[in-house]
Amino acid sequence: MPRKPIELPMQVEYMSILDDTGEVDKELEPKVEAAQLKDMFRWMLYARRVDERLLKLQRQGRIGTFPQATGHEAISLGSAINLKPDDWHVPAYRELAGFLYRGWTLEGILIYWMGFEEGARPPEGVNDTPIAVPIASQLLHAAGMGMAANIVGDKKVVMTYFGDGATSEGDCHEALNFASVFQAPVIFVCLNNQYAISVPLSKQMHCETIVQRAVAYGMPGIKVDGNDILAVYVATKEAVERARSGGGPTLVECLTYRYTPHTTADDPSRYRSDEETQRWVAKEPLIRFEKYLKNKNVLNDADIKKMDEEIEVRINEAIIAAEEATKKPPLSDPLAMFDYLYADLPQNLQEQREELAKALGLNTSETEPRNAATSARRGA
Numbered sequence: 001m002p003r004k005p006i007e008l009p010m011q012v013e014y015m016s017i018l019d020d021t022g023e024v025d026k027e028l029e030p031k032v033e034a035a036q037l038k039d040m041f042r043w044m045l046y047a048r049r050v051d052e053r054l055l056k057l058q059r060q061g062r063i064g065t066f067p068q069a070t071g072h073e074a075i076s077l078g079s080a081i082n083l084k085p086d087d088w089h090v091p092a093y094r095e096l097a098g099f100l101y102r103g104w105t106l107e108g109i110l111i112y113w114m115g116f117e118e119g120a121r122p123p124e125g126v127n128d129t130p131i132a133v134p135i136a137s138q139l140l141h142a143a144g145m146g147m148a149a150n151i152v153g154d155k156k157v158v159m160t161y162f163g164d165g166a167t168s169e170g171d172c173h174e175a176l177n178f179a180s181v182f183q184a185p186v187i188f189v190c191l192n193n194q195y196a197i198s199v200p201l202s203k204q205m206h207c208e209t210i211v212q213r214a215v216a217y218g219m220p221g222i223k224v225d226g227n228d229i230l231a232v233y234v235a236t237k238e239a240v241e242r243a244r245s246g247g248g249p250t251l252v253e254c255l256t257y258r259y260t261p262h263t264t265a266d267d268p269s270r271y272r273s274d275e276e277t278q279r280w281v282a283k284e285p286l287i288r289f290e291k292y293l294k295n296k297n298v299l300n301d302a303d304i305k306k307m308d309e310e311i312e313v314r315i316n317e318a319i320i321a322a323e324e325a326t327k328k329p330p331l332s333d334p335l336a337m338f339d340y341l342y343a344d345l346p347q348n349l350q351e352q353r354e355e356l357a358k359a360l361g362l363n364t365s366e367t368e369p370r371n372a373a374t375s376a377r378r379g380a
C-alpha cells in the first residue's frame with residue numbers, strides 16, 4: 001500500500017517562437033509562404049486600425065460602449081486562419097481580427113456597436129456564432145457543436161474563445177468536461193489578458209496557469225505567448241489537426257495583456273498602474289511581427305503605407321454605409337425593439353408599444369407587431 005505521486009498521462013507545455021524583439025527561434029519557426037505571412041500582417045493591421053477608429057467614433061458619440069481588441073490580434077487571427085471556412089468560429093467579443101477574417105462585414109460590426117442587434121447576425125455562409133457577451137456561455141455552445149459534429153461525422157472543428165475571467169465561471173468547466181468526455185473536436189482558446197474588468201488573474205485563481213486545468217479534464221493543453229502570432233498559429237494548427245482526426249479537444253492558453261480599458265466605459269487607472277501597461281506595450285504583437293517580417297524581407301515600409309491607405313478607404317466607406325443604414329427602415333424603426341422576442345407580445349409590452357407609437361405620431365395600422373409567429377397567424 002504505497003503512498004506515492006500519481007503519474008498523470010498528460011503534461012502541459014509552454015511555447016514562444018518570436019521573442020519580444022521579433023527574433024525568431026529557427027527550430028520552431030513554422031514554414032509559411034511569404035504571401036501568407038504578409039496577408040496575416042494585413043489582417044492584423046486592419047483589425048488594429050478598425051479598433052482605433054471605433055474608439056474615435058465612440059468618443060464622438062457615433063457608436064455605443066464597446067470592448068477594444070488592441071493587442072489581441074495575434075491570438076484571434078493566428079488561430080482563426082487554421083479553420084476551414086465551414087468549421088465553426090465561436091467567439092466572445094474581443095475577436096475583431098477573426099470576425100473580419102472570417103467574412104463579417106465591417107458595416108455589420110459597426111451597426112452592432114451602434115446598438116442594433118441586426119449587426120450581430122453572421123453574414124450568409126459564415127459559420128460563426130454571434131458575439132457572446134454573457135461570459136463563458138459560448139463555451140457550452142461550442143462543446144455542443146463539437147458533439148454534434150461527431151454525431152453527424154462531418155469532420156468540422158469548433159474554435160471557441162474566452163477570457164481569463166471566464167475560466168472562473170461554472171459554464172467553462174462544464175464545457176471543458178463535456179468536450180473531453182465526448183472527445184468533441186473543440187479548440188478552447190483562452191485570451192488570457194490578465195484582467196477580468198478590474199480583477200487581476202491572481203485574485204481569481206490560486207493556480208500557476210490556466211492551462212494546467214487541461215490535465216484535470218484529460219485533454220492536451222499548451223500555453224503560448226499570445227503576442228507571438230507564430231506560436232499561436234503553430235499551437236492551434238496542431239490542435240485543429242488533432243481535433244479533425246478524432247483526437248478530441250485541446251485547451252490553448254494565450255498570454256497577452258489588456259492594453260486598453262475593459263470597455264470604453266472603464267477607467268483602468270483606478271486599479272492598475274501606467275508603468276505596468278507601458279511594460280507590456282514593448283511586447284505588443286503587431287510591432288513584433290512587423291520586425292520579423294522586415295528581417296525576412298517579406299515586408300517594407302512602402303507595403304505598410306499602401307495597406308494603411310487601403311484600410312482607411314475601406315473603413316471610411318463602411319462608416320458611411322453603416323450610418324446610412326441606421327437612418328432607414330428597418331433599423332430606423334424604434335418599435336422594432338418590441339418585435340421578434342415573443343411569439344405573443346405580453347399585454348404590458350403591447351401597451352408600451354402602443355404608447356410609443358402614439359408618442360411618435362404613428363397610426364395603428366403601422367404599429368402591428370411584426371414577429372414571425374404573429375405574422376404567420378395573420379397569414380402574412
Ligand SMILES: Cc1ncc(C[n+]2csc(CCOP(=O)(O)OP(=O)(O)O)c2C)c(N)n1
Nearest residue numbers: 094133134135163164165166193195196197
Ligand atoms: C455571466 C456574466 N457575468 C458577468 C458579466 C459582466 N462582465 C462583462 S465582461 C466581464 C469580465 C470578463 O473578463 P474576461 O473573461 O477575462 O474577458 P476580458 O473582458 O478580459 O476579455 C464581466 C464580469 C457578464 N457579461 N456575463
